Amino acid sequence: MTTLTDAPKGEFRLSMLLYDTRYRAMTMQAIALILLVAAFWYLGSNLAANLRAAGLNISYEFLGSPAGYDINQTLISYTSQSSNLQAAWVGILNTLLVAFLACITATIFGVLAGVLRLSKNWLVRKLMSFYVEIFRNIPVLIWILIIYTIMTVSMPAPNAFRGETPSSTLFMDAVAFTNRGVYIPAPVWGPGSMVVVATFLLSIIGVFAYRRYATKLLFDTGRLLPMLWPSIAIFFVPTILMYFIMGSPIGLDYPALKGFNFQGGLQIGAPLIALWFALSIYTGAFIAENVRAGIQAVSRGQTEAASALGLRPGRVMNLVVLPQALRVIIPPLISQYLNITKNSSLAILVGYADITATLGGITLNQTGRAIECVLLLMLFYLIISLSISLVMNVYNNATKLKER
Numbered sequence: 442m443t444t445l446t447d448a449p450k451g452e453f454r455l456s457m458l459l460y461d462t463r464y465r466a467m468t469m470q471a472i473a474l475i476l477l478v479a480a481f482w483y484l485g486s487n488l489a490a491n492l493r494a495a496g497l498n499i500s501y502e503f504l505g506s507p508a509g510y511d512i513n514q515t516l517i518s519y520t521s522q523s524s525n526l527q528a529a530w531v532g533i534l535n536t537l538l539v540a541f542l543a544c545i546t547a548t549i550f551g552v553l554a555g556v557l558r559l560s561k562n563w564l565v566r567k568l569m570s571f572y573v574e575i576f577r578n579i580p581v582l583i584w585i586l587i588i589y590t591i592m593t594v595s596m597p598a599p600n601a602f603r604g605e606t607p608s609s610t611l612f613m614d615a616v617a618f619t620n621r622g623v624y625i626p627a628p629v630w631g632p633g634s635m636v637v638v639a640t641f642l643l644s645i646i647g648v649f650a651y652r653r654y655a656t657k658l659l660f661d662t663g664r665l666l667p668m669l670w671p672s673i674a675i676f677f678v679p680t681i682l683m684y685f686i687m688g689s690p691i692g693l694d695y696p697a698l699k700g701f702n703f704q705g706g707l708q709i710g711a712p713l714i715a716l717w718f719a720l721s722i723y724t725g726a727f728i729a730e731n732v733r734a735g736i737q738a739v740s741r742g743q744t745e746a747a748s749a750l751g752l753r754p755g756r757v758m759n760l761v762v763l764p765q766a767l768r769v770i771i772p773p774l775i776s777q778y779l780n781i782t783k784n785s786s787l788a789i790l791v792g793y794a795d796i797t798a799t800l801g802g803i804t805l806n807q808t809g810r811a812i813e814c815v816l817l818l819m820l821f822y823l824i825i826s827l828s829i830s831l832v833m834n835v836y837n838n839a840t841k842l843k844e845r
Contacts, residue, residue: 492812500810500813503813504525504526505524505525506808507521507523507524508524508525508528508803509522512794514708514712514793515531517530517531517534528799528803529796529799529817532795532798532800536782536786536788536795536796536825539716539788542717543785546721546725547777548725548728548774551725551728554726555728555731555732555735556732556736556758558733576723577727581719581720581724581787582790584719586790588715589791592714594620595620597618598621599621599701599702615695617703620711621702621710622708623709624696624706624707625709626696627694628692628694629691634687634690636683637684637687637691640679640683641680644675644676647675648672648675651671652668652672655668710793713793716787720784724780727777728774731773731774731777734770735766738766743765744757747761767840771833771837774833775829775833775834778829779830797818801814
């Protein structure tokens with residue numbers, strides 16, 4: 442008795458597309474693709490017909506028109522007479538800024554809390570458990586409001602410092618805390634400053650290269666090189682030497698109280714601080730649980746074997762436990778980074794001008810181009826989410842166990 446799969450190699454029948462296991466999966470995928478394209482075509486044609494009936498058309502010419510509104514915090518030059526496209530770029534950069542800062546600090550909070558949750562110290566372990574349970578079970582929206590309210594109510598206004606000595610208005614004569622935000626010294630770039638910056642970036646790469654070399658040497662030969670002091674030396678010494686060789690090209694512009702506000706320096710607005718800190722502590726609580734689960738997934742025998750070799754607890758955690766735990770930690774960590782990026786759209790609540798507030802808020806209301814603005818918003822969040830997933834998946838593949 443013969444079956445369809447026993448047919449001669451050169452013979453092909455249409456029935457094989459459904460009944461032959463060699464072609465059935467491709468047939469189902471082709472049918473699904475056709476149905477998906479048909480659904481999108483129907484929705485698109487329906488949208489176009491409704492727009493024609495209403496006398497509307499999809500156009501992005503409004504992006505070249507003057508925006509007509511101010512933005513309180515920008516990373517690039519912008520005025521109210523700038524175009525809507527320029528305002529959208531300001532919102533994009535502000536979104537990327539708060540997402541990047543929150544991802545970094547949330548990772549630091551999460552790793553520390555996750556490791557300390559497994560501490561042998563009862564008080565430390567309970568404090569970290571309290572942090573995780575409190576912050577992850579209260580919506581991030583409420584934390585944004587709480588932190589923003591604390592900053593605007595408890596911090597003094599800039600004009601409250603009038604008549605005081607400079608030492609009483611500035612922390613260490615450099616930083617001022619007000620209800621409008623925090624004022625810090627701003628760098629002043631002179632000739633040759635980019636050489637110093639390039640040296641600094643190369644020093645960071647050098648630190649990672651040295652630590653990777655030391656780890657590989659330890660695994661290959663058992664020889665243990667010091668990590669802390671060489672890393673600190675590589676990080677600071679080349680940059681400091683280049684700074685003085687180039688004639689101190691980078692200066693600082695300190696904030697100073699002039700009139701009713703501080704002038705000079707760099708202002709970190711209260712909305713940015715509230716959003717940044719709220720996203721960090723909220724997402725850090727989830728990352729802490731991921732870290733704890735990853736550490737507990739590592740066999741206890743690994744820790745006992747490393748301790749038996751005479752490694753200190755810190756070395757055991759850094760060289761044995763965490764590298765293996767990363768395989769469990771990174772996949773859910775990607776989702777947390779994506780959540781930070783998407784939750785940054787809550788910035789409009791405290792007046793932080795992210796892409797949702799500019800393009801999806803003021804620009805949409807002024808121009809009435811709801812479909813165009815929403816499509817651009819969807820495209821931006823899709824691109825940034827896919828980019829984060831791509832980078833983290835590449836790193837995840839690099840940390841996977843390599844079988845020989």
